[in-house]
Amino acid sequence: MEKNTVKVEGLWFSREMIVIKAEHKLFRVPAGILSARSSVFSDMMAFPQPLDEERIDGTPVLLVQDTADGFDAFLRAVYDTSFFMPAPAPVDLFTALSILRLSHKYDIQYLHRRALDHLVVDGWYHQTYRGAQFSARRSPINALSVISAATEVNALWFLPYAYYCASTFSCNTLLAASTTETQPYVQRCLLSHAALLRATVSANQFLATRCRKEMCRDLLECSVVAGSCPNPLADSVVDLKVEGICDSCYENTVIQQHEAVCTFWEDLPQLYGLPSWADLHLMKCVAMGPEDDVAGEGT
Template structure:
């Protein structure tokens, strides 16, 4: 069957008084060249070139062809010409839009959009444990998490690939952490993934190695994350005696049973996911319960602090400095 390759207008981005027609794949956009030139030095240079008398025009407008995906340019132009489309955090935007805008705004040097998109991405893939624990996302990326792995693996890999391209290394530890919690059945899906909703989503050979290494090391960190439950130490102000010791032993057993049944390593969420805290709050004295909660917080922070190194990245303070430099106006 023949495929119709006739270019078609994007009606939402076809302004009757626009002076420039842009073509990406088979989509046509009639936009304002002056606004593009003001936003992008790349377009400014492109449009400053004098056109020959026989240059192609559509409805009297010069035509510029771009090598980008039409879907990316659609999102990119909407963000430029519609101020309500891609607003700053904490407004909700789609994860697909974030990917498109980071890619195009970097290529065409639209700094304010690149920073805005990186802020959205950074809230999804934070650099602090409090940010990881909180619900600060403004995109629908986190809606993929908890869904079947076939849904959330591709966007996570797309984020890794794009972060490498634009040097947004600070998002990688949490992205790899999400991928590394997969089970044996989905590990192959991580390695085989090539795309997400038209966006490239494939781990390089080096990042496949990081993913597999991270998976192995997170398993080891699970034991570190709950080692405080194995300790004979308790609060020096304990008033529960053997009751508190028995509660701690029960909690330890419950965590180990949970670890035996889960499909992937989850060192940052073991105690909470195993559900030990409600029982401990009822059976331990207040002093021991507070002691255990504090020990858990320390253990989780130690796991968090190790995430960058097991991904082959600089420590969090250096990644945060990189983030601050990239996001500053």
């Protein structure tokens, strides 16, 4: 080494490699980089290794109790900067949730924040009710996966909408999507069905008091019957306009339905035994910073 040259602290990694085993998959990676990113792995590697420890090609094997595919995504995010780009870059939900869980478990803060950002941009968090954006239904498996991961990392602000999305599906559909891990969340969704049905009927049960048109009455009654699907946030008013409801009934329905749905939205966290929206928003801001910190955030 030339005189006056120095090794830059934090950018001078050892040549030591480590083999990590997750289920049936083996990963051989530079130990120094992983140790620098994760305080948990740094502590694990600091312990003296047993003499009888399993080795592959002379490299010690570290066994982790994580899913193979989830740990695969996590390590790729650590070592490949292009694999898990910041939001709003597209990323599949499984990858985001795997990295959310494991970055929390192994204490890699920048990846954890990035995973949270992806869930916000993907629409799993909303600060207020804003109408039609809630009409699209998520798959029950995706909703239950978000519930499970958000509960594990204590990101409770994602739970009201994720629970709601799962609860809009029938009992049979939810049970078919249930796993051992998500069974408690499915039970909570099923217990909410009666409340969702009442809210759906309430949000569709409007008729202008001065209107005596039989067509309007029939259309609104049909709308209430259609409310047998527990989805009170769905926008059914547009369909009524297309089908020929009068202007007076349409305007009255738009106003009253919006008021009913806003009331339902405010009460949504309590339906699932969660803190109030005000408390959830505060938790989110503490963990992720002000609202403007996330590009494209759902409001």
